Amino acid sequence: MDDTVDDERVRGLDAAHRAVLEFLGSLDDRPVWPRATLADMLEAFGGPLPDEGVPAADVVQEIVSRADPGLVAIPGGRFFGFVIGGTYPAALAADWLVSAWDQNSGSALLTPTTVALERIAGGWMLDVLGLPESASVGFVTGGQMANFTCLATARNAVLARVGWSLSEQGLRGSPAIRFVVGADRHGSIDRAARFLGIGRNDIIVVDSDDQGRMRPAALDAALEDGAGPLIVCLQAGEVHTGAFDDFAALVPIAHDHGAWVHVDGAFGLWAAASEALRPLTTGMSAADSWATDAHKTLNVPYDCGMAIVRDPAESIAAFRTGGDYLIYTSLDPWDVSPELSRRARGVPAWAAMRGLGRRGLAALMDRLHDNAVMMAAGLASIDGVEVLNEVVYTQVMFRLASDEATRELGAAVLAEGTAAMTGAEWRGRSALRCSMSSWATTPDDIDRTVSAIRQLVVD
The missing domain is CATH 1.20.1340 (dopa decarboxylase, N-terminal domain)
Incomplete structure (x- = not known):
């Protein structure tokens, strides 16, 4: 050279x-x-x-x-906005390698090192989260594309079950898909549905409780009348409250009606890595697909999400491409996601899990939850602050007496600079939300944040 x-x-x-x-x-x-x-x-x-x-x-x-x-x-310990984790050191260093190696990681034959690292990372994740070990794991850009990829696979599969070949016949004239969601689902679910040709008028919305959990009786009632292809979307971690749907009750109801069950677990899927938090995910493994966003709870760099499908054959049916110049193995990364050319985004995921180990992953989840509990207690100690949710996982939502005061406090927090948190709306009223997503957050970060908010409220 x-x-x-x-x-x-x-x-x-x-x-x-x-x-x-x-x-x-x-x-x-x-x-x-x-x-x-x-x-x-x-x-x-x-x-x-x-x-x-x-x-x-x-x-x-x-x-x-x-x-x-x-x-x-964002990489520091006091960024609590949206649901964004900081980058774990091993994942950051591995991401530099990914850029330097410059491997096009769509083909197992072309780039065996990076594809092997991704496949092993996927296997580790399935094991840690208690998901089927034979499931396919597609590494995509984030939670939005993970939901889209899983739901595209679901659309293809439920149409095939009623004798409609999407690859041959297209969407025109296809049987209508019943697309069922909870009232408090994340907006990426509706957006993925729109990408798939399912409009708002086609979405069946099921009532949820005061924490955003889908009501099992309401799901059963919603599915009683109707027939044909059916997709039901559940969630692990409501974005405001952190609540988890009751998978043990909901998944059997959906399956009894012939549904494909998808779980949006952008940040909540990883609760299963912790013995203490795992009960939140009871019954989750019985679903048909799962989506997660690794630059949230796993703390890897942008961009990295995982689209997980129970039966890899369903992924292949939806995504395997053509091209006489392409070389296939039994299962290539481009078989389980929409992309052909892409960076080796699964390598930092491997590095994060290897750096933490099984015990470290569990400890990270527990620490994120502990931080949320500590933040909620600190906020609740401030006169005039109301914590709005049961802190079961990593989310804390709070408000002041009026919507105007709540919004003003949110703006003042960002201007003051100690921490960052973002606004929300819950049950028609303004709120502020803290998401405990970063490995870097310490008790001192929480103390500094609570002190700054207390001063802003007093002023």
Whole structure:
């Protein structure tokens, strides 16, 4: 290799390494929320494309010198917004390898190392979560695409059960699919349904309880009248309350009516890794597919989700592609997800699980729950703050007396900078939500956050 090319890589990577360490070293003291808008960053990086290029190290330095105000301290211990985990160190380091290796990980024959790591990671996950060991695991971009991939497989399968070949006959004239969801499902379920040609008018919504759990009696009643292809979507971890559907009651009801049962477990699937939290997932393994979002609870870098299907043959039927130049093995990554070309996103998942081990995974889940309990107790100790949910997992939702005061507090928290949390609406009223998703969160982070909120409420 030309020494100039080799030196260019070394200098560029050295510059990136220094910048990354500096950023990570700043997390404890920097404001968690960004201090610049999109317009600010467009101005910082914009302008015409220069005529002449510059060395890699200069490119890195140019990015770093302008980027800081628009960066969020997601990898730190006080980012509680949405449901986003920080990156576990082993997963971060492995992700650097993935970029350097530059393997197109759709084919087992083409890139056996990365496909092997992904397959083993998938097997470890199935084992830890108590899911069928023969299930297929497709590594996709995140929870949205995991739900889409599983539901695309479900659509293909339930139509095939009534004699309709989607690959041959398409959707036009196909039997109508009954698509059943809980009242408090995540929006990615509706979005996946829309991608699949299932509109809002085709969705059957089942009542849920005060924590967002689907009511078994309501599901049974909803399925009594009707026939034809049926998909029922349940969830492990309601995004506001953290509540889990009663799988032991709901899955048999759905199966008795001939349904494909899908579980949206974007962050909740991993509760099964903990002996203490596993009861939340009782009955979950009897479903037909499961989706999770590994850059949430597993704490791997963006992007990584897993689409899990009980019978790999169903995945192959939905996704196996053509092309006389492609080379197939018995089961390739492109057989179980929509992508052909992609990065080896399962390698950081392998690294995170290997770095933590079975006991470490369990301890991480327990620690996230403990952090949520501690945060809820701290918030409840502040005069005027009401905690709204049963803290069964990692979510804490709270509010002040009025919607206006709650929204003002949310804005003040982001402006103050100690922590980040995001707004929500629960049962028609404004709320704020803390998601305990990061391995990096410590009791001190929670104490600092509660102290900052107490001061903002007093002021």
